Amino acid sequence: MLRNHKKIPEPTIERLPLYSRPLEELLKAEVPVVSSDTLAKLCGVNPAQVRKDLAYFGEFGVRGVGYEVASLLKEIKKILGTDRKWRLCLVGFGNLGSALFENHNFRRRGYTFVAVFDSDPAKIGRILENGIVVEHPKKIKEAVPRLHIQIGVIATPPFKAQRVAEMLFSAGVRAVLNFAPIQIRKPECCVVENVDFTISLENLAYHLAKLH
Amino acid sequence: MLRNHKKIPEPTIERLPLYSRPLEELLKAEVPVVSSDTLAKLCGVNPAQVRKDLAYFGEFGVRGVGYEVASLLKEIKKILGTDRKWRLCLVGFGNLGSALFENHNFRRRGYTFVAVFDSDPAKIGRILENGIVVEHPKKIKEAVPRLHIQIGVIATPPFKAQRVAEMLFSAGVRAVLNFAPIQIRKPECCVVENVDFTISLENLAYHLAKLH
DNA sequence: CCTTCTATGTGCAAAAATTCACAATAGCTG
DNA sequence: CAGCTATTGTGAATTTTTGCACATAGAAGG
Numbered sequence: 001m002l003r004n005h006k007k008i009p010e011p012t013i014e015r016l017p018l019y020s021r022p023l024e025e026l027l028k029a030e031v032p033v034v035s036s037d038t039l040a041k042l043c044g045v046n047p048a049q050v051r052k053d054l055a056y057f058g059e060f061g062v063r064g065v066g067y068e069v070a071s072l073l074k075e076i077k078k079i080l081g082t083d084r085k086w087r088l089c090l091v092g093f094g095n096l097g098s099a100l101f102e103n104h105n106f107r108r109r110g111y112t113f114v115a116v117f118d119s120d121p122a123k124i125g126r127i128l129e130n131g132i133v134v135e136h137p138k139k140i141k142e143a144v145p146r147l148h149i150q151i152g153v154i155a156t157p158p159f160k161a162q163r164v165a166e167m168l169f170s171a172g173v174r175a176v177l178n179f180a181p182i183q184i185r186k187p188e189c190c191v192v193e194n195v196d197f198t199i200s201l202e203n204l205a206y207h208l209a210k211l212h
Numbered sequence: 213m214l215r216n217h218k219k220i221p222e223p224t225i226e227r228l229p230l231y232s233r234p235l236e237e238l239l240k241a242e243v244p245v246v247s248s249d250t251l252a253k254l255c256g257v258n259p260a261q262v263r264k265d266l267a268y269f270g271e272f273g274v275r276g277v278g279y280e281v282a283s284l285l286k287e288i289k290k291i292l293g294t295d296r297k298w299r300l301c302l303v304g305f306g307n308l309g310s311a312l313f314e315n316h317n318f319r320r321r322g323y324t325f326v327a328v329f330d331s332d333p334a335k336i337g338r339i340l341e342n343g344i345v346v347e348h349p350k351k352i353k354e355a356v357p358r359l360h361i362q363i364g365v366i367a368t369p370p371f372k373a374q375r376v377a378e379m380l381f382s383a384g385v386r387a388v389l390n391f392a393p394i395q396i397r398k399p400e401c402c403v404v405e406n407v408d409f410t411i412s413l414e415n416l417a418y419h420l421a422k423l424h
Numbered sequence: 425c426c427t428t429c430t431a432t433g434t435g436c437a438a439a440a441a442t443t444c445a446c447a448a449t450a451g452c453t454g
Numbered sequence: 455c456a457g458c459t460a461t462t463g464t465g466a467a468t469t470t471t472t473g474c475a476c477a478t479a480g481a482a483g484g
Contacts, residue, residue: 011442016418017408017410018395018411035461046444048443052463055462055463061461062462063463064459065450066462081421094311095314098307099310102307103307103308106410111410151413174423175417177412182233183234197407198229198317198318199226200389200405201318201363202228202229202321203225204363204405205298205387207387224471258473260472260475264434273431274431275433275481276430276431276432276481277481278430
Protein backbone atom coordinates (compact mmCIF):
# COMPACT_ATOMS: atom_id res chain seq x y z
CA MET A 1 0.00 0.00 0.00
CA LEU A 2 1.36 3.36 -0.98
CA ARG A 3 -0.84 5.61 1.03
CA ASN A 4 1.02 6.04 4.28
CA HIS A 5 4.55 5.77 2.97
CA LYS A 6 4.92 8.56 0.48
CA LYS A 7 3.68 12.07 0.33
CA ILE A 8 1.10 12.74 -2.31
CA PRO A 9 2.30 14.48 -5.49
CA GLU A 10 0.75 17.80 -6.34
CA PRO A 11 -0.30 16.70 -9.87
CA THR A 12 -2.30 13.88 -8.29
CA ILE A 13 -4.28 16.35 -6.21
CA GLU A 14 -4.89 18.44 -9.28
CA ARG A 15 -6.31 15.49 -11.17
CA LEU A 16 -8.78 14.37 -8.52
CA PRO A 17 -11.33 17.07 -9.34
CA LEU A 18 -10.92 16.08 -12.98
CA TYR A 19 -11.97 12.53 -12.14
CA SER A 20 -14.92 13.65 -10.11
CA ARG A 21 -16.60 15.47 -13.01
CA PRO A 22 -17.24 12.38 -15.20
CA LEU A 23 -18.02 10.36 -12.08
CA GLU A 24 -20.87 12.73 -11.32
CA GLU A 25 -22.17 12.19 -14.84
CA LEU A 26 -21.91 8.42 -14.49
CA LEU A 27 -23.70 8.53 -11.17
CA LYS A 28 -26.48 10.55 -12.72
CA ALA A 29 -26.69 8.01 -15.56
CA GLU A 30 -26.87 5.26 -12.94
CA VAL A 31 -23.80 3.47 -14.21
CA PRO A 32 -22.84 1.33 -11.21
CA VAL A 33 -19.19 0.57 -11.94
CA VAL A 34 -16.40 2.10 -13.97
CA SER A 35 -12.96 0.80 -14.96
CA SER A 36 -9.77 2.86 -14.77
CA ASP A 37 -9.64 2.53 -18.53
CA THR A 38 -13.03 4.10 -19.11
CA LEU A 39 -12.51 6.81 -16.54
CA ALA A 40 -9.11 7.59 -18.03
CA LYS A 41 -10.61 7.97 -21.48
CA LEU A 42 -13.29 10.29 -20.14
CA CYS A 43 -10.63 12.48 -18.55
CA GLY A 44 -8.06 12.25 -21.30
CA VAL A 45 -5.34 10.70 -19.15
CA ASN A 46 -3.49 7.38 -18.87
CA PRO A 47 -5.34 4.51 -17.12
CA ALA A 48 -2.32 3.60 -14.99
CA GLN A 49 -2.28 7.17 -13.82
CA VAL A 50 -5.87 6.94 -12.64
CA ARG A 51 -5.14 3.76 -10.71
CA LYS A 52 -1.96 5.10 -9.16
CA ASP A 53 -3.56 8.38 -8.18
CA LEU A 54 -6.40 6.60 -6.44
CA ALA A 55 -4.11 4.06 -4.81
CA TYR A 56 -2.40 6.85 -2.86
CA PHE A 57 -5.52 7.11 -0.77
CA GLY A 58 -6.75 3.54 -0.46
CA GLU A 59 -7.89 0.44 -2.30
CA PHE A 60 -11.09 1.68 -3.80
CA GLY A 61 -11.36 -0.76 -6.70
CA VAL A 62 -12.21 -4.41 -7.05
CA ARG A 63 -9.84 -6.45 -9.21
CA GLY A 64 -11.45 -7.81 -12.32
CA VAL A 65 -14.40 -5.45 -11.87
CA GLY A 66 -13.47 -1.82 -11.52
CA TYR A 67 -14.53 1.01 -9.22
CA GLU A 68 -18.01 1.43 -7.81
CA VAL A 69 -19.02 4.87 -9.08
CA ALA A 70 -20.96 6.09 -6.05
CA SER A 71 -18.43 5.09 -3.45
CA LEU A 72 -15.44 6.27 -5.47
CA LEU A 73 -17.02 9.67 -5.89
CA LYS A 74 -17.73 9.82 -2.18
CA GLU A 75 -14.10 8.95 -1.40
CA ILE A 76 -12.74 11.60 -3.75
CA LYS A 77 -15.02 14.18 -2.22
CA LYS A 78 -13.85 13.21 1.22
CA ILE A 79 -10.21 13.52 0.17
CA LEU A 80 -10.73 16.92 -1.40
CA GLY A 81 -12.85 18.19 1.44
CA THR A 82 -15.75 18.69 -0.93
CA ASP A 83 -18.03 16.77 1.35
CA ARG A 84 -17.97 19.75 3.70
CA LYS A 85 -19.37 23.24 3.31
CA TRP A 86 -16.89 26.07 2.84
CA ARG A 87 -17.55 29.71 3.63
CA LEU A 88 -16.11 32.26 1.23
CA CYS A 89 -15.91 35.99 1.01
CA LEU A 90 -15.62 37.94 -2.21
CA VAL A 91 -13.48 41.05 -2.51
CA GLY A 92 -14.15 43.13 -5.60
CA PHE A 93 -17.71 43.27 -6.89
CA GLY A 94 -17.08 44.31 -10.48
CA ASN A 95 -18.15 42.39 -13.57
CA LEU A 96 -16.10 39.36 -12.73
CA GLY A 97 -16.89 39.50 -9.03
CA SER A 98 -20.62 39.55 -9.55
CA ALA A 99 -20.41 36.74 -12.10
CA LEU A 100 -18.57 34.66 -9.52
CA PHE A 101 -21.05 35.58 -6.82
CA GLU A 102 -23.94 34.40 -8.95
CA ASN A 103 -22.17 31.31 -10.26
CA HIS A 104 -24.23 28.28 -9.39
CA ASN A 105 -21.37 25.81 -9.72
CA PHE A 106 -19.90 27.24 -6.55
CA ARG A 107 -22.92 26.77 -4.36
CA ARG A 108 -23.69 23.37 -5.86
CA ARG A 109 -20.26 22.19 -4.74
CA GLY A 110 -20.60 23.51 -1.23
CA TYR A 111 -18.85 26.85 -1.60
CA THR A 112 -21.03 29.65 -0.26
CA PHE A 113 -20.29 33.36 -0.29
CA VAL A 114 -21.16 34.81 3.09
CA ALA A 115 -19.73 38.31 2.61
CA VAL A 116 -18.89 40.72 -0.22
CA PHE A 117 -16.49 43.67 -0.06
CA ASP A 118 -15.89 46.53 -2.48
CA SER A 119 -14.43 49.97 -1.94
CA ASP A 120 -16.69 51.70 -4.47
CA PRO A 121 -19.13 53.93 -2.50
CA ALA A 122 -21.74 53.36 -5.19
CA LYS A 123 -21.72 49.66 -4.40
CA ILE A 124 -21.41 49.74 -0.62
CA GLY A 125 -24.77 49.07 1.02
CA ARG A 126 -26.23 47.26 -1.96
CA ILE A 127 -28.23 44.25 -0.84
CA LEU A 128 -27.57 40.97 -2.65
CA GLU A 129 -28.99 37.45 -2.50
CA ASN A 130 -29.29 35.87 0.93
CA GLY A 131 -29.32 39.27 2.56
CA ILE A 132 -25.62 39.84 1.96
CA VAL A 133 -24.72 43.53 1.99
CA VAL A 134 -21.72 44.92 0.09
CA GLU A 135 -19.30 46.41 2.62
CA HIS A 136 -16.07 48.37 2.57
CA PRO A 137 -12.93 46.17 2.67
CA LYS A 138 -11.93 47.75 5.98
CA LYS A 139 -14.63 45.58 7.51
CA ILE A 140 -12.73 42.43 6.54
CA LYS A 141 -10.82 42.28 9.82
CA GLU A 142 -14.01 42.13 11.81
CA ALA A 143 -16.13 40.02 9.45
CA VAL A 144 -13.77 37.09 8.94
CA PRO A 145 -13.91 35.72 12.49
CA ARG A 146 -17.55 36.66 13.00
CA LEU A 147 -18.75 34.88 9.85
CA HIS A 148 -16.19 32.06 10.04
CA ILE A 149 -14.85 32.87 6.61
CA GLN A 150 -12.36 30.24 5.46
CA ILE A 151 -11.52 31.20 1.89
CA GLY A 152 -11.12 34.64 0.31
CA VAL A 153 -11.78 35.27 -3.36
CA ILE A 154 -9.98 38.27 -4.86
CA ALA A 155 -11.54 39.84 -7.94
CA THR A 156 -10.17 43.36 -7.59
CA PRO A 157 -8.02 45.30 -10.05
CA PRO A 158 -4.42 44.02 -9.92
CA PHE A 159 -2.94 46.97 -8.04
CA LYS A 160 -5.26 46.41 -5.09
CA ALA A 161 -4.87 42.64 -4.92
CA GLN A 162 -1.75 42.44 -2.75
CA ARG A 163 -3.19 44.84 -0.18
CA VAL A 164 -6.47 42.94 -0.05
CA ALA A 165 -4.63 39.64 0.32
CA GLU A 166 -2.73 41.01 3.30
CA MET A 167 -5.95 42.17 4.91
CA LEU A 168 -7.41 38.70 4.45
CA PHE A 169 -4.36 36.93 5.84
CA SER A 170 -4.11 39.19 8.85
CA ALA A 171 -7.80 38.66 9.53
CA GLY A 172 -7.16 34.93 9.71
CA VAL A 173 -8.02 33.70 6.22
CA ARG A 174 -5.57 31.03 5.15
CA ALA A 175 -6.67 30.29 1.62
CA VAL A 176 -7.11 32.70 -1.26
CA LEU A 177 -8.41 32.26 -4.77
CA ASN A 178 -6.88 35.09 -6.75
CA PHE A 179 -8.26 36.31 -10.07
CA ALA A 180 -5.99 39.35 -10.33
CA PRO A 181 -3.13 38.85 -12.77
CA ILE A 182 -0.36 39.32 -10.21
CA GLN A 183 1.75 37.08 -8.04
CA ILE A 184 0.52 37.34 -4.43
CA ARG A 185 3.17 37.25 -1.68
CA LYS A 186 1.88 35.06 1.11
CA PRO A 187 2.86 33.83 4.58
CA GLU A 188 4.21 30.27 4.85
CA CYS A 189 1.04 29.02 6.49
CA CYS A 190 -1.33 30.13 3.75
CA VAL A 191 -2.36 28.83 0.34
CA VAL A 192 -2.97 30.88 -2.77
CA GLU A 193 -4.42 29.59 -6.01
CA ASN A 194 -4.24 31.82 -9.07
CA VAL A 195 -6.70 31.92 -11.94
CA ASP A 196 -5.39 34.02 -14.80
CA PHE A 197 -7.39 33.83 -18.01
CA THR A 198 -4.82 35.74 -19.98
CA ILE A 199 -2.18 33.14 -19.18
CA SER A 200 -4.46 30.50 -20.69
CA LEU A 201 -5.01 32.69 -23.72
CA GLU A 202 -1.32 33.23 -24.19
CA ASN A 203 -0.81 29.51 -24.06
CA LEU A 204 -3.46 29.05 -26.71
CA ALA A 205 -1.93 31.73 -28.89
CA TYR A 206 1.47 30.07 -28.65
CA HIS A 207 0.18 26.65 -29.64
CA LEU A 208 -2.00 28.12 -32.35
CA ALA A 209 0.92 29.95 -33.88
CA LYS A 210 2.82 26.65 -33.85
CA LEU A 211 0.11 24.68 -35.63
CA HIS A 212 1.02 25.93 -39.10
CA MET B 213 22.78 26.84 -27.66
CA LEU B 214 19.76 24.77 -26.77
CA ARG B 215 17.18 26.36 -28.94
CA ASN B 216 17.28 24.36 -32.12
CA HIS B 217 18.21 21.01 -30.65
CA LYS B 218 15.42 20.15 -28.24
CA LYS B 219 11.71 20.65 -28.23
CA ILE B 220 10.44 23.12 -25.69
CA PRO B 221 8.90 21.72 -22.50
CA GLU B 222 5.29 22.58 -21.79
CA PRO B 223 6.05 23.97 -18.31
CA THR B 224 8.43 26.44 -19.90
CA ILE B 225 5.67 27.80 -22.11
CA GLU B 226 3.39 28.06 -19.12
CA ARG B 227 5.93 30.12 -17.22
CA LEU B 228 6.59 32.67 -19.94
CA PRO B 229 3.39 34.62 -19.29
CA LEU B 230 4.31 34.55 -15.62
CA TYR B 231 7.59 36.29 -16.40
CA SER B 232 5.93 38.87 -18.56
CA ARG B 233 3.72 40.25 -15.77
CA PRO B 234 6.53 41.57 -13.55
CA LEU B 235 8.46 42.66 -16.64
CA GLU B 236 5.55 44.92 -17.58
CA GLU B 237 5.69 46.41 -14.09
CA LEU B 238 9.43 46.93 -14.32
CA LEU B 239 9.06 48.56 -17.72
CA LYS B 240 6.45 50.93 -16.33
CA ALA B 241 8.78 51.72 -13.43
CA GLU B 242 11.53 52.41 -15.99
CA VAL B 243 13.88 49.82 -14.55
CA PRO B 244 16.28 49.25 -17.47
CA VAL B 245 17.77 45.88 -16.57
CA VAL B 246 16.79 42.89 -14.48
CA SER B 247 18.73 39.83 -13.32
CA SER B 248 17.41 36.29 -13.46
CA ASP B 249 17.64 36.35 -9.69
CA THR B 250 15.36 39.34 -9.27
CA LEU B 251 12.90 38.17 -11.88
CA ALA B 252 12.81 34.74 -10.28
CA LYS B 253 12.01 36.25 -6.91
CA LEU B 254 9.21 38.32 -8.41
CA CYS B 255 7.68 35.22 -9.94
CA GLY B 256 8.36 32.84 -7.10
CA VAL B 257 10.52 30.45 -9.12
CA ASN B 258 14.14 29.33 -9.25
CA PRO B 259 16.64 31.68 -10.99
CA ALA B 260 18.24 28.86 -12.96
CA GLN B 261 14.80 28.02 -14.23
CA VAL B 262 14.31 31.53 -15.55
CA ARG B 263 17.64 31.43 -17.35
CA LYS B 264 17.05 27.98 -18.79
CA ASP B 265 13.53 28.82 -19.92
CA LEU B 266 14.73 31.91 -21.74
CA ALA B 267 17.76 30.15 -23.20
CA TYR B 268 15.47 27.83 -25.15
CA PHE B 269 14.61 30.75 -27.36
CA GLY B 270 17.84 32.69 -27.64
CA GLU B 271 20.59 34.52 -25.78
CA PHE B 272 18.64 37.43 -24.45
CA GLY B 273 20.86 38.33 -21.52
CA VAL B 274 24.25 39.95 -21.14
CA ARG B 275 26.67 38.13 -18.86
CA GLY B 276 27.61 40.09 -15.82
CA VAL B 277 24.70 42.46 -16.39
CA GLY B 278 21.32 40.78 -16.77
CA TYR B 279 18.40 41.13 -19.13
CA GLU B 280 17.30 44.37 -20.68
CA VAL B 281 13.70 44.70 -19.53
CA ALA B 282 12.19 46.23 -22.66
CA SER B 283 13.80 43.89 -25.13
CA LEU B 284 13.20 40.78 -23.04
CA LEU B 285 9.53 41.62 -22.76
CA LYS B 286 9.36 42.14 -26.49
CA GLU B 287 11.00 38.77 -27.10
CA ILE B 288 8.62 36.97 -24.78
CA LYS B 289 5.66 38.59 -26.46
CA LYS B 290 7.00 37.54 -29.82
CA ILE B 291 7.41 33.94 -28.64
CA LEU B 292 3.92 33.79 -27.19
CA GLY B 293 2.37 35.53 -30.14
CA THR B 294 1.18 38.33 -27.89
CA ASP B 295 2.71 40.88 -30.21
CA ARG B 296 -0.10 40.15 -32.64
CA LYS B 297 -3.81 40.83 -32.41
CA TRP B 298 -6.10 37.86 -31.94
CA ARG B 299 -9.76 37.76 -32.86
CA LEU B 300 -12.07 35.92 -30.48
CA CYS B 301 -15.69 35.00 -30.36
CA LEU B 302 -17.65 34.43 -27.20
CA VAL B 303 -20.29 31.73 -26.91
CA GLY B 304 -22.57 32.06 -23.89
CA PHE B 305 -23.44 35.56 -22.76
CA GLY B 306 -24.49 34.86 -19.18
CA ASN B 307 -22.94 36.39 -16.08
CA LEU B 308 -19.53 34.98 -16.75
CA GLY B 309 -19.68 35.59 -20.47
CA SER B 310 -20.51 39.24 -20.10
CA ALA B 311 -17.81 39.68 -17.46
CA LEU B 312 -15.31 38.22 -19.90
CA PHE B 313 -16.59 40.37 -22.72
CA GLU B 314 -16.10 43.51 -20.69
CA ASN B 315 -12.79 42.43 -19.21
CA HIS B 316 -10.18 45.01 -20.07
CA ASN B 317 -7.20 42.71 -19.56
CA PHE B 318 -8.19 40.89 -22.71
CA ARG B 319 -8.26 43.87 -24.97
CA ARG B 320 -5.14 45.33 -23.41
CA ARG B 321 -3.26 42.19 -24.37
CA GLY B 322 -4.49 42.16 -27.92
CA TYR B 323 -7.43 39.78 -27.60
CA THR B 324 -10.53 41.30 -29.11
CA PHE B 325 -14.02 39.86 -29.16
CA VAL B 326 -15.49 40.30 -32.62
CA ALA B 327 -18.65 38.21 -32.18
CA VAL B 328 -20.95 37.01 -29.40
CA PHE B 329 -23.34 34.06 -29.55
CA ASP B 330 -26.11 32.98 -27.19
CA SER B 331 -29.17 30.83 -27.78
CA ASP B 332 -31.42 32.79 -25.39
CA PRO B 333 -34.01 34.67 -27.53
CA ALA B 334 -34.07 37.42 -24.91
CA LYS B 335 -30.41 38.14 -25.60
CA ILE B 336 -30.30 37.68 -29.37
CA GLY B 337 -30.24 41.03 -31.11
CA ARG B 338 -28.88 42.92 -28.14
CA ILE B 339 -26.29 45.46 -29.24
CA LEU B 340 -23.02 45.54 -27.31
CA GLU B 341 -19.85 47.64 -27.41
CA ASN B 342 -18.23 48.13 -30.80
CA GLY B 343 -21.51 47.42 -32.52
CA ILE B 344 -21.34 43.70 -31.80
CA VAL B 345 -24.77 42.08 -31.91
CA VAL B 346 -25.60 38.93 -29.95
CA GLU B 347 -26.47 36.17 -32.41
CA HIS B 348 -27.76 32.63 -32.30
CA PRO B 349 -24.97 29.98 -32.21
CA LYS B 350 -26.21 28.57 -35.52
CA LYS B 351 -24.54 31.62 -37.09
CA ILE B 352 -21.12 30.42 -35.95
CA LYS B 353 -20.48 28.46 -39.14
CA GLU B 354 -20.88 31.53 -41.25
CA ALA B 355 -19.35 34.12 -38.92
CA VAL B 356 -16.01 32.41 -38.24
CA PRO B 357 -14.57 32.71 -41.74
CA ARG B 358 -16.21 36.06 -42.43
CA LEU B 359 -14.82 37.70 -39.28
CA HIS B 360 -11.54 35.75 -39.29
CA ILE B 361 -12.19 34.39 -35.82
CA GLN B 362 -9.16 32.51 -34.49
CA ILE B 363 -10.09 31.63 -30.94
CA GLY B 364 -13.42 30.60 -29.44
CA VAL B 365 -14.31 31.25 -25.81
CA ILE B 366 -16.94 28.93 -24.33
CA ALA B 367 -18.91 30.24 -21.37
CA THR B 368 -22.08 28.20 -21.77
CA PRO B 369 -23.64 25.75 -19.30
CA PRO B 370 -21.67 22.49 -19.24
CA PHE B 371 -24.18 20.39 -21.14
CA LYS B 372 -23.98 22.69 -24.17
CA ALA B 373 -20.22 23.06 -24.20
CA GLN B 374 -19.30 19.98 -26.25
CA ARG B 375 -21.84 20.81 -28.93
CA VAL B 376 -20.63 24.40 -29.13
CA ALA B 377 -17.01 23.25 -29.33
CA GLU B 378 -17.86 21.02 -32.27
CA MET B 379 -19.58 23.88 -34.05
CA LEU B 380 -16.51 26.02 -33.53
CA PHE B 381 -14.10 23.35 -34.75
CA SER B 382 -16.14 22.54 -37.81
CA ALA B 383 -16.34 26.24 -38.62
CA GLY B 384 -12.54 26.35 -38.68
CA VAL B 385 -11.65 27.56 -35.19
CA ARG B 386 -8.59 25.71 -33.95
CA ALA B 387 -8.22 27.07 -30.44
CA VAL B 388 -10.78 27.11 -27.65
CA LEU B 389 -10.75 28.59 -24.18
CA ASN B 390 -13.31 26.59 -22.24
CA PHE B 391 -14.89 27.82 -19.01
CA ALA B 392 -17.42 24.99 -18.73
CA PRO B 393 -16.46 22.36 -16.19
CA ILE B 394 -16.27 19.47 -18.64
CA GLN B 395 -13.57 17.78 -20.67
CA ILE B 396 -13.92 18.82 -24.32
CA ARG B 397 -13.21 16.17 -26.95
CA LYS B 398 -11.22 17.76 -29.74
CA PRO B 399 -9.69 16.92 -33.12
CA GLU B 400 -5.94 16.30 -33.22
CA CYS B 401 -5.25 19.60 -34.93
CA CYS B 402 -6.93 21.80 -32.33
CA VAL B 403 -6.00 23.18 -28.94
CA VAL B 404 -8.25 23.48 -25.92
CA GLU B 405 -7.39 25.26 -22.71
CA ASN B 406 -9.66 24.75 -19.71
CA VAL B 407 -10.35 27.22 -16.95
CA ASP B 408 -12.28 25.63 -14.11
CA PHE B 409 -12.63 27.72 -10.96
CA THR B 410 -14.07 24.90 -8.96
CA ILE B 411 -10.96 22.80 -9.57
CA SER B 412 -8.91 25.61 -8.07
CA LEU B 413 -11.28 25.81 -5.14
CA GLU B 414 -11.11 22.09 -4.56
CA ASN B 415 -7.35 22.34 -4.54
CA LEU B 416 -7.54 25.11 -1.98
CA ALA B 417 -9.95 23.14 0.16
CA TYR B 418 -7.63 20.14 0.10
CA HIS B 419 -4.61 22.13 1.18
CA LEU B 420 -6.57 24.04 3.75
CA ALA B 421 -7.87 20.85 5.31
CA LYS B 422 -4.26 19.65 5.46
CA LEU B 423 -2.93 22.75 7.20
CA HIS B 424 -4.11 21.71 10.64
C1' DC C 425 45.37 45.97 -21.46
C1' DC C 426 44.95 43.33 -17.67
C1' DT C 427 42.44 42.17 -13.58
C1' DT C 428 38.28 41.78 -11.05
C1' DC C 429 33.55 41.38 -10.59
C1' DT C 430 29.11 39.83 -11.79
C1' DA C 431 25.48 37.33 -13.81
C1' DT C 432 24.53 34.52 -17.84
C1' DG C 433 24.24 29.98 -20.36
C1' DT C 434 24.49 25.15 -19.80
C1' DG C 435 26.35 20.22 -18.71
C1' DC C 436 25.15 17.17 -15.47
C1' DA C 437 23.00 15.06 -11.50
C1' DA C 438 19.01 14.69 -8.76
C1' DA C 439 14.16 14.62 -8.20
C1' DA C 440 9.63 14.07 -9.80
C1' DA C 441 6.18 12.34 -12.69
C1' DT C 442 4.55 9.23 -16.02
C1' DT C 443 3.98 4.93 -18.21
C1' DC C 444 4.77 0.10 -18.81
C1' DA C 445 4.02 -4.41 -17.71
C1' DC C 446 2.77 -7.94 -14.85
C1' DA C 447 1.65 -10.41 -10.58
C1' DA C 448 -2.32 -10.57 -7.63
C1' DT C 449 -6.99 -11.35 -7.06
C1' DA C 450 -12.03 -11.09 -7.44
C1' DG C 451 -15.84 -12.89 -9.91
C1' DC C 452 -17.84 -15.92 -13.15
C1' DT C 453 -18.66 -20.38 -15.53
C1' DG C 454 -19.18 -25.01 -16.20
C1' DC D 455 -13.87 -26.04 -7.11
C1' DA D 456 -10.62 -25.51 -10.96
C1' DG D 457 -9.86 -22.79 -14.65
C1' DC D 458 -10.71 -18.51 -17.17
C1' DT D 459 -11.23 -13.61 -17.67
C1' DA D 460 -10.98 -9.02 -16.47
C1' DT D 461 -9.08 -5.35 -14.08
C1' DT D 462 -6.77 -3.71 -10.12
C1' DG D 463 -2.48 -2.33 -7.48
C1' DT D 464 2.29 -1.55 -7.88
C1' DG D 465 7.48 -2.33 -8.71
C1' DA D 466 10.50 -1.05 -12.17
C1' DA D 467 11.79 1.45 -16.29
C1' DT D 468 11.38 5.58 -18.71
C1' DT D 469 10.72 10.27 -19.47
C1' DT D 470 10.43 14.82 -17.99
C1' DT D 471 11.52 18.56 -15.14
C1' DT D 472 14.20 20.91 -11.88
C1' DG D 473 18.22 22.78 -9.71
C1' DC D 474 23.09 22.88 -8.81
C1' DA D 475 27.49 24.47 -9.88
C1' DC D 476 30.69 26.28 -12.70
C1' DA D 477 32.93 27.69 -16.96
C1' DT D 478 32.19 31.65 -19.81
C1' DA D 479 31.99 36.26 -21.18
C1' DG D 480 30.85 41.11 -20.93
C1' DA D 481 31.72 45.51 -18.30
C1' DA D 482 34.22 48.55 -15.38
C1' DG D 483 38.17 50.37 -13.16
C1' DG D 484 42.72 51.11 -12.55
